[in-house]
Every structure is written in C-alpha cells, then in structure tokens.
Amino acid sequence: MSPMLSATIFSFLLVMAVGASGEGAIVSDSATATAYWQTMLPNTPMPPAILELLPHNSAVGNDGESHGDVTVAFFLEEALTPGSTVTPNIPPMSTSGALLLRRRDAAASIPMSTENFTDVMKMLAPVSRTMANDIWSTLDICENLLPVKGEKKTCVTSLESMVEYVASILTTGGDTRNLRSFSSPDVPMEGVVSSGRNKYKVSASRRATELSESATCHGMRFPYPVFMCHALNPTRVYTVTLEKKEVDVGGGPERMEVLAVCHLDTSGFEPEEMPAHVKPGDAPVCHFIARDGIIWAPATPSVPAA
Numbered sequence: 001m002s003p004m005l006s007a008t009i010f011s012f013l014l015v016m017a018v019g020a021s022g023e024g025a026i027v028s029d030s031a032t033a034t035a036y037w038q039t040m041l042p043n044t045p046m047p048p049a050i051l052e053l054l055p056h057n058s059a060v061g062n063d064g065e066s067h068g069d070v071t072v073a074f075f076l077e078e079a080l081t082p083g084s085t086v087t088p089n090i091p092p093m094s095t096s097g098a099l100l101l102r103r104r105d106a107a108a109s110i111p112m113s114t115e116n117f118t119d120v121m122k123m124l125a126p127v128s129r130t131m132a133n134d135i136w137s138t139l140d141i142c143e144n145l146l147p148v149k150g151e152k153k154t155c156v157t158s159l160e161s162m163v164e165y166v167a168s169i170l171t172t173g174g175d176t177r178n179l180r181s182f183s184s185p186d187v188p189m190e191g192v193v194s195s196g197r198n199k200y201k202v203s204a205s206r207r208a209t210e211l212s213e214s215a216t217c218h219g220m221r222f223p224y225p226v227f228m229c230h231a232l233n234p235t236r237v238y239t240v241t242l243e244k245k246e247v248d249v250g251g252g253p254e255r256m257e258v259l260a261v262c263h264l265d266t267s268g269f270e271p272e273e274m275p276a277h278v279k280p281g282d283a284p285v286c287h288f289i290a291r292d293g294i295i296w297a298p299a300t301p302s303v304p305a306a
Contacts, residue, residue: 148268198250
C-alpha cells in the first residue's frame with residue numbers, strides 16, 4: 001500500500017474514531033441461514049467453517065481484526081501417501097476476527113471496490129488501522145482477480161452468493177441440491193506452520209470425493225466474512241489424517257484430519273508457485289485447506305457420461 005493511501009487511512013480513522021458502530025447491518029439470523037441451507041442443500045450438512053460464522057457460535061471473535069492470508073504452499077501429490085512425512089504449512093483463518101455472516105441484502109449494500117474505499121470505511125466504522133489495511137487489500141484482490149488458464153474465480157459476500165456461484169460452475173442448471181461441502185475443523189484457527197523437527201506423518205489418506213470437479217472458497221480479511229471462490233479442474237480432493245512424529249516439538253495439534261486439494265493441470269501456474277525442481281505442467285500439485293476454507297463438489301457428475 002502506498003504511503004499516500006496509508007496516510008489517508010490514518011486521517012480517516014481519526015475522523016471516524018467516534019463514528020457509528022454499524023451494528024444494524026451486520027446481523028445474520030441463525031435460523032434463517034439454517035433454513036436456507038436445508039432448503040437449497042438438503043443432501044449435505046452445513047460445514048463447520050460456516051457454522052462457526054452463525055450467531056449461536058462463540059468460537060469466532062468479533063474484535064474486527066483478522067490476520068489470515070490466502071497464500072498457500074504447494075507440494076507434490078505423492079506426499080499424501082500413507083507413511084509419508086510432511087511439514088504442513090496451513091494458513092490461519094482469515095475470518096477468525098470477522099463478524100457474523102451477512103444477509104445477501106446487507107452484503108450487497110457494500111460497494112466492493114477500491115474506488116469506493118472511503119464509503120466502505122464509513123459503512124463499516126469504527127475499524128482499526130489494521131482492519132483498514134485489510135479492507136483495502138481485499139477490495140483490491142477482489143477487483144483484480146487474475147485467473148490462470150481454465151480457472152474460474154470470484155469473490156462472494158454472502159452465503160447465498162457463494163452457494164449460487166459454486167452451483168453455477170459445478171452442476172447442471174445450477175442445481176444446489178447436487179452439491180456437497182467439506183471443511184477442516186481440526187485445523188487450528190492460527191493455522192499450522194511446520195519446520196525443522198516439527199513434522200507430521202500421513203497416517204491415512206482417502207478421496208473425499210471420487211469426482212474430478214471441485215471448487216474452493218478461501219476466507220478473506222474483512223470485517224465480515226468475504227470469500228474468494230475458485231475452480232481449476234480437474235482436481236483430486238483428499239481427507240488426510242496427520243499425526244505428529246514428535247509430540248513435544250513445535251506447535252500444532254498432535255493429530256488432525258485435514259483437507260487437501262490437488263490440481264492435476266499445472267500448466268498455467270507460475271514457476272515460483274511450484275515445488276522445488278518441478279516445472280509448471282510437469283506434475284499435479286496439492287495444498288492443504290485452512291480452517292475457514294470450504295471445498296465444494298458435485299454429489300453426482302454434472303454431465304452424464306457419454
């Protein structure tokens with residue numbers, strides 16, 4: 001962020017220090033969200049990543065701060081073979097400081113563009129300087145999405161817009177009833193950073209879905225939940241059980257079940273995104289999913305086999 005923009009944010013925060021709280025707009029009714037889910041997605045349970053953003057759940061803070069990042073570390077698919085040793089690097093939650101899920105009408109009232117940054121700040125005031133930087137960063141990312149070849153990508157600001165988007169790219173005719181969703185509640189809010197002796201053994205690995213189509217929604221840093229959803233198929237999605245090799249070394253849980261997505265076509269990747277000594281297009285690469293990440297997949301093939 002430029003020094004001029006940083007100064008603008010600082011001046012704005014001084015003016016808004018005694019501003020309106022904006023509480024009225026940031027309300028999501030748990031019963032309404034649950035009823036919507038049961039109607040639109042009757043064949044898949046609501047994943048913990050969404051449950052944690054509903055009013056009845058106290059696991060998510062409301063201090064307006066968040067420290068997550070959608071940056072992921074890629075590794076080769078063979079690392080998921082049971083018996084392998086891995087050093088998982090899983091991003092922290094981006095929605096851990098967010099307020100509750102917004103209704104679609106409330107979310108749609110926020111102009112998600114850097115051009116309207118000052119208006120967004122007024123609507124969400126009061127916010128800290130850190131959150132102001134996060135707001136700018138997310139607005140900038142969402143209006144400058146750069147999909148690689150074959151990738152579909154967008155930002156969503158409500159549960160309804162997320163469900164409709166993934167249904168439009170994964171199902172025939174946008175049939176939400178043909179969707180399944182997954183998340184990784186065992187992953188700590190702060191994520192997992194492994195290095196040195198802090199290693200994990202892959203004790204089990206299985207396909208979460210046998211289909212080769214999926215979409216992933218990553219949490220973004222914002223005062224309320226915003227997700228960047230994308231699909232780069234074909235993919236393989238795994239549920240992986242990781243166990244610490246040395247219990248008393250480093251941070252992270254002793255055992256956790258995590259989700260991993262493997263992209264089979266990496267020809268559009270940047271060289272720096274690939275694991276060491278692997279060129280784009282040479283091999284599938286995978287990454288683990290943060291606690292607030294949501295994976296979507298069709299329950300049945302979207303296009304009948306010929």
